[in-house]
Amino acid sequence: MKHAFLIMAHGSLPLLRVLLSMLDDERNDIFLHIDRKSDMLDGAEPLVLSKARLFVLEQRVDVRWGNLSQIKAEYVLFEEALKHGPYAYYHLLSGQDLPIKSQDYIHQFFEEHQGKEFVGINHGEEFEWDCRRKMMRYWLFTSLTRSKYGALNAITRRLNKYLSMLLMPFLHRQKMDFAKGANWVSITQACVEYVVSQKPFVLKRFNYTFCPDEFFLQTLVWNHPDFRAALYSEKDEYEGCMRLIDWKRGNPYVWTLADKEELEQSNRLFARKFDMEHEDIIRWIKASC
Structure with missing residues (x-):
């Protein structure tokens, strides 16, 4: 059975072309969402693949x-x-x-672990505080949190913080057994169908919260006994989703050629993030996979 790769892009077109070329396999269909604010495809050469089917979504979210x-x-x-x-x-x-692995390796890996849900779960010490702060308080102006205007950013951050404290007596009423983790996941057909079936609830409950993409899918999986039992790993958030992401050295860290050995020896399947300023490591990964 084929795999679907769902890409959320907003920035570098050259890097996106590399990613698409590395996913260009007859066993894959690729779905591309480009941020509505982005003009990365304006006037650019068309995105053309030779093996995979590519769907560039017309519906674009800001x-x-x-x-x-x-x-x-x-x-x-x-x-x-x-x-x-x-x-x-x-x-x-x-x-x-x-x-950071070949398509043959990736497909073989998922065939061997068919039925597992690759969803990272963060059980860190900060979880309870993070959950209460982001999920229980009301956050009213998150759409302006990272405006292109620096002064507005600062004002919005202060206003959000002040209002979330002011509204603390009026916490979200619906309490849940929340779970948190990276939003980059690899999940089965059944899990996707369930997540989509819960869309009305999700859009209502996670509105006026902060960073809800870190919580919503993990919470749905965690509260569903079958999908929770199928989690690949709960020991480590990024082992759970088989991504190599370093938050200790960056926000997250941008991989460079100096990290070649770490990337080569990792058992993870995907890594982020990359930047064309470090094109040498990108060329090396493409040649290696």
């Missing part, structure tokens, strides 16, 4: 960091991919991700 719009963009991808399925797995990637 994605804002920390805002419900990130969930809406994910739903646009999931819903479009479901129209063309079924697929063995749906892989959610950013435009700054790259596979």
Whole structure:
């Protein structure tokens, strides 16, 4: 059965072309969502693949960091991919991700672990505080959190903080057993169907929260006994989703040629993030996979 790769992109077109070329395999269908604010394809040469089917989504969401719009963009991808399925797995990637294993390796890995859900769960010490702060308080102006105007950013951050404190007596009423983790996942057909079926609830409950994309899918999986039992790993958030992402050295860290050995020895399937300023490591990964 084929795999679906769902890409959320907004920036570098050259890097996106590399990612697409590395996913260009007859066993894959690729679904591309480009942030509505982005003009990366304007006047550019068409994106053409030779083996995989590529679907560039016409419905584009204006994605804002920390805002419900990130969930809406994910739903646009999931819903479009479901129209063309079924697929063995749906892989959610950013435009700054790259596979660090070959397509043969990746497909063999998922065949050997068919039925597992690759969803990272963060059990860190900060989880309870993070959950209460982001999920229980009301956040009213997250769409302006990262405006292109620096002064507005500062004002919005202060206003959000002040209002969320002011509204603390009026916490979200619906309490849940929340779970948190990276929004980059690889999940089965059944899991995607369930996530899409919960869309009305998700858009209502996770509205006026902060960074809901870190919580919504993990929470759905965690509260579903079958999908929770099928989690690949709960030991480590990024082992759970088989992504190599370093938050200790960056926000997240941008991989360079100096990290070649770490990338080569990793058992993970995908890594982020990459930047064309470090094109040498990108060329090396493409040649290696």
